[in-house]
Amino acid sequence: MKRTHFFKSLGVLAALLIALPAAVIGWQWLGPEERGAATPAPDPTRQLAQGQYLARAGNCMACHTARGGAPYAGGRAIASPFGTLYTSNITPDKTTGIGQWSADDFWRALHHGRGKEGQFLYPAFPYTSYTRLSRADSDALFAYLQSLPPVARANQAHTLRFPYDQRMLLGLWRALYFTPQSYQPDPRQDAQWNRGAYLVQGAGHCSACHSARNRLGASIEPLALAGGVIPALQWYAPPLHGGADGLQDWSTADIAALLKTGVSPHAVTLGPMSEIVGRSLQYLNDADVSAMAVYLKSLPASAADDAARPASVEPAEAERIMKQGKQLYGTLCVDCHGGKGQGSAPDYPPLAGNRAIAGPHPANAVRAVLNGGFPPSTAGNPYPFGMPPFGPQLSDQEVAAVVSYVRNSWGNQGGLVSAAEVNRYRSVPLD
Structure with a gap:
């Protein structure tokens, strides 16, 4: 009898473990959705200009354009820890794009994170932020996208690992991490x-x-x-x-x-x-x-939760690394960034007190030394000065030494970097 009771209890527990997630997913699927108040635009030309401005503010074209592809036609690969996602075609093509969508469908995607047919969208599409857009801005953005030339380009299926490829399980993720909400102005602020x-x-x-x-x-x-x-x-x-x-x-x-x-x-x-x-x-x-x-x-200060652990080395080894790093810095870096890491703004940024360089993660400093880089060419800085790549001429140990020196000089306290870390970043794609 006791064994029978045990198995009955186990069966009830198993049923609950199945029923509860199913109920949560069902609620996410069938729960009510706030549709927003769509109003006709009094000035369609102005609405299109507003939509174009918002598309740039959200950098929509960057994600929804494959390298060498038509603007907004999708297909750009978005790498993630769960696999690769491919952005969708948001041109007004009626077969492969959003040409058969309504403004209500578009609002549903931005505000609720759901596609035209109600399917849950993967949060690589940042609807967790876009949910704060007003209905008027959503409609303007949709009007602009609908004004683009249609491009026939079929959407590519995501290649995600199990169980992340099970779209319905996003209902559980949404229950934990997503609530649709429009931005509400803070009356205490101007x-x-x-x-x-x-x-x-x-x-x-x-x-x-x-x-x-x-x-x-x-x-x-x-x-x-x-x-x-x-x-x-x-x-x-x-x-x-x-x-x-x-x-x-x-x-x-x-x-x-x-x-x-x-x-x-x-x-x-x-x-x-x-x-x-x-x-x-x-x-x-x-x-x-x-x-x-x-x-x-x-915004008030808030501690980051994913601080990296600096390399742990013996004092004598740390002294050797810093000595080697100082020598390399004097040969390769001092002419631009100065003997005290002060830089020469705006062309050559300071390294002393630079949080992106001497913060909890060495990634930016390592990748800058390995691959170099340029700020963007902008109207306010059309001819930016760049940094040459030193990866081809420096070993992993040498890169680790110069980065360690920069991250621990002139008041910086970023921690040492190991050659193994440099090697890992050396193999990371540039984009």
Whole structure:
């Protein structure tokens, strides 16, 4: 009898373990959706201009355009820890694009993260941020996309590992990490601050890069913008809050300069941020860029959750590494970045106090030394100075030494870097 009772209890437990997730997924699938209030645009020309502006603010073309492909026709591979996703065709082609979508369907995708037929969308499409867009902005963006030339390009299937390829399981992810919500202005703040918050939290989707992620790919404290490693790309997006490890020593004008031109007295953009400035932020008007800067500067400090562990070495070995790094720095770097890491703004960024270089992750410093790089060419900085790649001439140990020296000199306390780490970054694709 006891054994029978045990097996009955086990069966009940198993049934509950199956029924509960199924109920959560069912609620996510069948739950009510707020449709938003669509209103006819009094000036269609102005609506199209607004939509084009928002498309640039969200950098939509960058993700939805394959290298060498037609704009917005999709097919760009997005690497993730779970496999590879391919962006969709958002031109108005009626067979392969969104030509048969309505403005309501588009709002559903942005606000609720669901496709035309109701399917859950993978959060590589940042609907967790786009949900904050107003219905008017969603309609303007849709109107602009519908005005583009249609391109017949079939969408490519994602190649994800099991169980991440089971789309219905996204219902569980959504229950844990996503709630549709429009941006609500903070009555304690002025119009400029609220405009900046709306752009940073919504169309700009800054948290997609500047927040650490958990093992299921969800952003940790997305509104804190405490910095984090961009999955698969292996670039470190530094904190964007106003704390000591973020933008505390930056003026709003310097923040705006970096966003608009890619250079500032404190830093220059490299890697993914250069693409964002070059393709997106430089086209925003000065008022919006300043609003974003004001909002970012106001954010309170927040500790990042994914700090890397510096290499642990014996004191004698650390001294040898620093000595070798100093010698290499004097040969390769001092002419541009100065003997005290002070740089020569805006062409050559300072290394002393540079959080992107001397922060918790060495990725940016290692990749800059290996591969070099340029800030974007922008209207405010059309002929940027760049850094040459030293990867071909330096060994992993030499790169580790010079990066370790930079990360631990002039007040920096970034920790040492190992040759093994350098070797890992050497094999990471450039984009």
